[in-house]
Amino acid sequence: MTRIPAAERRAALIDAALRVVSRNGLAQATTRAIVAEAGMSLASFHYAFDSRDELIDELITTVVSREQQAVLPDLIPGQTLHEILEAGLLRYFEHLRADPEHEQAMLELTQYALRSPDRHPLAAAQYARYTALAAHALELAAKHTGARWRSPVDRVARVLVAFTDGLTLTWLVDRDDDAARAVATAAADALTRMADTR
Amino acid sequence: MTRIPAAERRAALIDAALRVVSRNGLAQATTRAIVAEAGMSLASFHYAFDSRDELIDELITTVVSREQQAVLPDLIPGQTLHEILEAGLLRYFEHLRADPEHEQAMLELTQYALRSPDRHPLAAAQYARYTALAAHALELAAKHTGARWRSPVDRVARVLVAFTDGLTLTWLVDRDDDAARAVATAAADALTRMADTR
DNA sequence: TTCCGACTGGGACAATTGACCCACTTCAGC
DNA sequence: GCTGAAGTGGGTCAATTGTCCCAGTCGGAA
Numbered sequence: 001m002t003r004i005p006a007a008e009r010r011a012a013l014i015d016a017a018l019r020v021v022s023r024n025g026l027a028q029a030t031t032r033a034i035v036a037e038a039g040m041s042l043a044s045f046h047y048a049f050d051s052r053d054e055l056i057d058e059l060i061t062t063v064v065s066r067e068q069q070a071v072l073p074d075l076i077p078g079q080t081l082h083e084i085l086e087a088g089l090l091r092y093f094e095h096l097r098a099d100p101e102h103e104q105a106m107l108e109l110t111q112y113a114l115r116s117p118d119r120h121p122l123a124a125a126q127y128a129r130y131t132a133l134a135a136h137a138l139e140l141a142a143k144h145t146g147a148r149w150r151s152p153v154d155r156v157a158r159v160l161v162a163f164t165d166g167l168t169l170t171w172l173v174d175r176d177d178d179a180a181r182a183v184a185t186a187a188a189d190a191l192t193r194m195a196d197t198r
Numbered sequence: 199m200t201r202i203p204a205a206e207r208r209a210a211l212i213d214a215a216l217r218v219v220s221r222n223g224l225a226q227a228t229t230r231a232i233v234a235e236a237g238m239s240l241a242s243f244h245y246a247f248d249s250r251d252e253l254i255d256e257l258i259t260t261v262v263s264r265e266q267q268a269v270l271p272d273l274i275p276g277q278t279l280h281e282i283l284e285a286g287l288l289r290y291f292e293h294l295r296a297d298p299e300h301e302q303a304m305l306e307l308t309q310y311a312l313r314s315p316d317r318h319p320l321a322a323a324q325y326a327r328y329t330a331l332a333a334h335a336l337e338l339a340a341k342h343t344g345a346r347w348r349s350p351v352d353r354v355a356r357v358l359v360a361f362t363d364g365l366t367l368t369w370l371v372d373r374d375d376d377a378a379r380a381v382a383t384a385a386a387d388a389l390t391r392m393a394d395t396r
Numbered sequence: 397t398t399c400c401g402a403c404t405g406g407g408a409c410a411a412t413t414g415a416c417c418c419a420c421t422t423c424a425g426c
Numbered sequence: 427g428c429t430g431a432a433g434t435g436g437g438t439c440a441a442t443t444g445t446c447c448c449a450g451t452c453g454g455a456a
């Protein structure tokens with residue numbers, strides 16, 4: 001019997017839950033499946049969390065705050081805005097290809113949160129976070145190329161998030177790499193036209 | 199006791215299931231919930247269907263084949279390609295606003311199908327259908343304006359589907375109408391640039 | 397060393413849910 | 427009218443699942 005403080009146990013359970021959701025889907029993420037993945041007993045689960053709902057909520061929060069700046073462009077001198085944006089989108093796509101199950105899990109968690117009014121804020125926070133990350137990347141890109149966004153950068157970022165989501169969802173269904181790259185190019189195109197370039 | 203032939207009963211159950219999924223989500227679409235919505239008994243359910251899975255599969259098939267050309271552009275002489283595409287996307291958005299739960303249900307059904315290998319073809323068929331409808335609309339638009347798609351129309355259509363999905367998913371989360379319209383405009387922009395206009 | 401409280405294991409329970417069964421009713425064809 | 431098969435109602439079963447409980451065990455503070 002290994003003794004672990006409750007805080008670590010919560011973290012371990014959340015990690016295990018994310019693995020189960022990624023691998024088998026949210027519907028299969030039962031308390032028993034999570035506990036088995038973490039190598040604990042049910043009692044430990046309910047010692048660390050009051051309920052499964054509490055864990056899922058915390059899973060969403062955790063996973064959102066953990067969201068990386070995975071898609072930050074690397075800024076090579078002489079690149080045009082369009083090139084930077086396209087490279088950033090393609091980098092995101094490689095990230096998606098490397099771990100499709102993770103993005104699928106994020107989508108499922110979003111849908112889940114959308115389904116109950118008191119969890120809706122969790123989904124909203126998730127997307128606010130995406131938008132903020134995108135806005136930061138867009139600001140860097142504009143500064144680097146001396147371009148200027150015609151709309152508030154948050155608005156442009158919101159469009160970028162929509163494009164990214166669409167790329168993700170459609171690729172998860174058909175796994176058509178070329179099509180996804182075409183989406184990335186088209187999206188970069190649209191975004192570039194939302195800026196005044198010098 | 200009203201007697202209904204099995205075929206009609208299947209149809210009625212599928213309709214009821216779609217209502218339940220739209221209103222409460224796929225997870226809540228239990229046999230009992232569906233049967234209650236349809237006003238039948240459990241026995242009638244299992245007389246018409248072997249299993250819940252069979253009904254859900256048929257629900258997906260039905261709902262895909264029923265998918266309307268809701269977004270066909272109306273072609274007003276003198277319109278530019280960009281105007282036609284933007285109007286089409288905005289029309290889709292109005293369709294989404296009018297019945298968000300339906301699109302949310304479609305998303306959930308897609309995710310569900312993605313989760314089991316033998317149901318993956320159902321999701322693929324769903325998106326193939328979307329792409330075909332989009333391709334048809336794009337051909338009409340090009341013909342009407344004398345434009346010519348630089349890539350195969352299916353490829354352009356696939357990009358359009360991705361943009362539409364992204365618009366849908368993000369709007370379902372934040373319900374930001376202005377942002378969705380900005381996405382529509384940007385998407386129309388990107389698509390227009392995939393054609394040679396005269 | 398003792399002891400208290402944090403922590404764990406295993407079992408148990410109630411609710412839900414998909415599936416099924418059997419006795420009954422209705423109707424079409426004879 | 428009679429009959430057989432299609433269709434129905436309601437109850438039941440087994441499996442799953444979230445939650446809980448209780449008897450114990452361990453570790454650190456006194």
